[in-house]
Amino acid sequence: MTILVTGGAGFIGSNFVLDWLAQSDETLVNLDALTYAGNLDNLASLNGDARHVFVKGDIGDAALVAQLLATYEPRALVNFAAESHVDRSILGPADFIHTNILGTFQLLEAVRAYWHTLEGHAKAAFRFLHVSTDEVYGSLSLSDPAFTERHRYEPNSPYSASKAASDHLVRAYHHTYGLPVLTTNCSNNYGPFHFPEKLIPLCIHNALAGKPLPIYGDGQQIRDWLYVTDHCSAIRRVLEAGQLGETYNVGGWNEKPNLEVVQVLCSILDELSPAASGRSYAEQINFVTDRPGHDRRYAIDATKLERELGWRPLETFETGIRKTVSWYLDNQAWVQNVTSGAYRDWVGTQYSAAKPLIEEA
Numbered sequence: 001m002t003i004l005v006t007g008g009a010g011f012i013g014s015n016f017v018l019d020w021l022a023q024s025d026e027t028l029v030n031l032d033a034l035t036y037a038g039n040l041d042n043l044a045s046l047n048g049d050a051r052h053v054f055v056k057g058d059i060g061d062a063a064l065v066a067q068l069l070a071t072y073e074p075r076a077l078v079n080f081a082a083e084s085h086v087d088r089s090i091l092g093p094a095d096f097i098h099t100n101i102l103g104t105f106q107l108l109e110a111v112r113a114y115w116h117t118l119e120g121h122a123k124a125a126f127r128f129l130h131v132s133t134d135e136v137y138g139s140l141s142l143s144d145p146a147f148t149e150r151h152r153y154e155p156n157s158p159y160s161a162s163k164a165a166s167d168h169l170v171r172a173y174h175h176t177y178g179l180p181v182l183t184t185n186c187s188n189n190y191g192p193f194h195f196p197e198k199l200i201p202l203c204i205h206n207a208l209a210g211k212p213l214p215i216y217g218d219g220q221q222i223r224d225w226l227y228v229t230d231h232c233s234a235i236r237r238v239l240e241a242g243q244l245g246e247t248y249n250v251g252g253w254n255e256k257p258n259l260e261v262v263q264v265l266c267s268i269l270d271e272l273s274p275a276a277s278g279r280s281y282a283e284q285i286n287f288v289t290d291r292p293g294h295d296r297r298y299a300i301d302a303t304k305l306e307r308e309l310g311w312r313p314l315e316t317f318e319t320g321i322r323k324t325v326s327w328y329l330d331n332q333a334w335v336q337n338v339t340s341g342a343y344r345d346w347v348g349t350q351y352s353a354a355k356p357l358i359e360e361a
C-alpha cells in the first residue's frame with residue numbers, strides 16, 4: 001500500500017511524513033516543489049529509508065502527477081502543498097493563485113482521471129484529503145462563538161481567499177464527480193520545523209539573535225494554537241474514518257492573543273537560555289505597523305471531530321510551546337540553514353516596510 005503526500009517538505013507536511021513513517025510501513029511518495037518553504041533537511045532522518053520516495057515537482061504539473069498516480073497506485077492522497085504565509089500573499093498574491101487554486105485544480109483533475117481507472121475495493125477505498133485552514137471563515141469578534149463547519153466562508157487575505165477557492169473546488173469534485181474527498185480546516189499550528197517567517201519561530205529566532213520581536217498593531221489579535229503533531233493525528237484519523245464529502249474543523253482549544261504568546265516564549269527562553277545581558281527577552285518586544293486587513297480573532301470549534309471520530313489534541317499550549325522552544329534551542333543548525341538565502345531577502349523586504357510604533361530604547 002502507498003500514500004501520496006504533496007507538500008511533505010514543508011512545516012506540517014514534513015511532520016506528517018515523519019509521524020506517518022514512525023507508525024506505518026506503507027510507502028509514502030512525497031511530491032514537493034521545494035519552494036523557499038520546502039526543506040529536505042526536515043526529512044534528513046529518513047535518508048536511506050526506502051519507504052520514503054521524494055519527488056521534486058509541482059502539484060500543477062498534470063503529466064507528472066498522472067505518472068506518479070499510475071506508477072505508485074496510491075490508496076490515498078493528502079494535499080498539504082500550498083503557499084501558506086499571509087504576509088507574502090499581501091505583497092505578492094500570484095504564487096498563491098498559482099499553487100493554491102490552479103495547482104489544486106490540476107491535482108483534482110489528475111486524481112479524478114486516476115480514480116476512474118480504479119475498480120472494486122481500490123475505488124471504494126480511495127481518499128483525497130485536502131488540508132485547509134480556519135482562515136477561510138474570516139474574522140470573529142471577541143463575543144462570537146468559535147467557527148463550526150457550518151460557518152460561512154468569509155476569507156479576508158489573498159492567502160485565505162485562495163485556500164477558500166481550493167476548498168470549494170474540492171467540495172465540487174465530490175458533489176459533481178463523486179470523488180471521495182475529505183477536507184480539514186485547522187487553526188494555527190506550531191512546533192518543530194516551523195519556518196521562521198511565522199510568529200512563533202520568528203520570535204524565538206530573533207530573541208536569541210538579540211533582534212526586535214515584531215508585534216503587529218496592538219498584539220491583541222487572537223489565534224487558536226495547535227501543536228503540529230496533534231494536527232497530524234487529526235489528519236490520520238479523518239483519513240481513516242471521515243465521512244466522504246465532509247469537512248472537519250481541527251483546533252487546539254487554545255485561544256491566545258499574540259502578545260501573550262510572545263511573552264510566554266520570552267519567559268521560557270529566559271529560563272532555558274538566559275540572555276548574556278541578564279535582561280529578559282521580553283524587553284525586545286517591538287510593536288510595529290499592523291498587517292493590512294489583519295483578522296482580529298480565529299477560534300475553532302472542534303466538537304464534530306471529537307464527537308464523530310473521537311479525536312482530541314494531546315498537547316496543551318503550555319506543554320506544546322515548551323517542547324517547541326526546546327526544539328529550536330536544540331536545532332540551531334537547522335535554523336541557521338533556513339535563515340540563509342531567500343529567507344533573509346524576505347525579512348529585509350517585510351520589516352523595512354513595517355515601521356516600529358515605539359522606537360527601540
Ligand code: NAD
Binds near residue numbers: 006008011033084190
Ligand atoms: P509550508 O509553507 O511550510 O509548506 C508548504 C510546502 O508546499 C512546501 O514544502 C513547499 O515547497 C510546497 N509547495 C508549495 N507550492 C507547491 C507546488 N506548487 N507544488 C508542490 N509543492 C509545493 O506550509 P505549512 O504551514 O506546512 O502548511 C501546509 C498546509 O496546511 C497548507 O495547505 C496550509 O494552507 C495548511 N494549514 C497550515 C496551517 C499553519 O498554521 N501553518 C494551519 C492550517 C492549515
Ligand code: TYD
Binds near residue numbers: 197217219
Ligand atoms: P502568522 O504566524 O503569520 O500566522 P497567520 O497569519 O496565518 O495567523 O501570524 C500569527 C499572528 O501573529 C497573526 O495575527 C499575525 C501576527 N504576527 C505578528 O504580530 N508579527 C509578526 O512578525 C508575524 C509574522 C505575525
